Amino acid sequence: MDIDAFITAHRPTWDRLDHLVKQRGRLTGAEVDELVELYQRVSTHLSIVRSASTDAMLIGRLSALVARARSAVTGAHVPAWKEFIRFFTVSFPVVAYRARWWWLATTVAFVLASWIIGAWVAANPEVQQAIASPDEITQLVEHDFADYYSENPAASFAGRVWINNAWVAAVMLIGAIFMGLPIPYLLFQNAANVAVSGGLMASRGKLDIFFGLITPHGLLELTAVFLAAAVGMRLGWTVIDPGPRKRSDALAEQGRAVMSVALGLVVVLFISGLIEAFVTPSGLPTWARITIGAVALIAFLAYVYVFGRRAAQAQETGDQDLAPDLAPTA
Incomplete structure (x- = not known):
């Protein structure tokens, strides 16, 4: 897989997800639906990168983005x-x-x-x-x-x-x-x-x-x-x-x-x-x-x-x- 081409093709999706996560307290209904959809899509991207690339920085960036998106989608757990x-x-x-x-x-x-x-x-x-x-x-x-x-x-x-x-x-x-x-x-x-x-x-x-x-x-x-x-x-x-x-x-x-x-x-x-x-x-x-x-x-x-x-x-x-x-x- 051409990792540079993969990054170029999907960077806008990652940036958009990052933006929605940062704005999660002020999202409209449509934006919430988009957040969930992008979270699922970027999770797939992360899985592909982990299996086809050794770029630790890219894997780390997508892992952090997916983790923050998961928190936004599912809600943070209340301490015990x-x-x-x-x-x-x-x-x-x-x-x-x-x-x-x-x-x-x-x-x-x-x-x-x-x-x-x-x-x-x-x-x-x-x-x-x-x-x-x-x-x-x-x-x-x-x-x-x-x-x-x-x-x-x-x-x-x-x-x-x-x-x-x-x-x-x-x-x-x-x-x-x-x-x-x-x-x-x-x-x-x-x-x-x-x-x-x-x-x-x-x-x-x-x-x-x-x-x-x-x-x-x-x-x-x-x-x-x-x-x-x-x-x-x-x-x-x-x-x-x-x-x-x-x-x-x-x-x-x-x-x-x-x-x-x-x-x-x-x-x-x-x-x-x-x-x-x-x-x-x-x-x-x-x-x-x-x-x-x-x-x-x-x-x-x-x-x-x-x-x-x-x-x-x-x-x-x-x-x-x-x-x-x-x-x-x-």
Whole structure:
């Protein structure tokens, strides 16, 4: 190949691409189309030069031009730390904030069901006998319930708790795949488990120990589970009422919202696990342990409210980072 003739024939194309790259923030629609076309053409030129020439300067010049054009066409990548900050200041809190009424309804329903079942168990000896024998109940009330939080080293217990809580939240989110229909049943199962333990403890006058042990970590832990259930059921409701959007677009957006919550709850449940492993079984007074749990819950709710409300007012949905790119059409 005559390299001089090749350069003479294609230099205007290279110069034009260089000009468009420098003007990329002020291009018209036609010029953007031209930029993409020239980028593809010059990429071919670079491939030809690399295979047919040893001119290092020409290869270097075209490589740099193609790299700058690629950046102009595809957009520069956002640094990972900025994506991390955006996720925890916009994407996660705004999804949680937008699901706040589902979240609140889930919380109220769970607490109400737990109280009703717990009171029923505590007030009916025949129900208690159907659950366990008197000796088994005594063992649970006097030893097993409290020993559960201190029978293993705190660090390993924290890991186990984190995995278990993450699994419970994941099951709630997986229920979203089935339009959220399994989620109320899963919530009821968890409410019944909590209520049965509380009812048995109350029947033996140990309700103060029950709340003293379950409240410090349970406040944040259950709130996280309620959030997972809320966004899962909200996704299911989107099938029925997608709003002004196409049903497929609404489902895709809510599906990505579920992913955001799943990632965010990893951190929330990790904190809850630390509280359960290091605070709940500690020698601190009950009021101090409950205060720590309450502070963690208030901090989380304040975080969601402040950052989520701000993002919602800015018309953020938390979806931009996960949404697919769409080409504009006329």
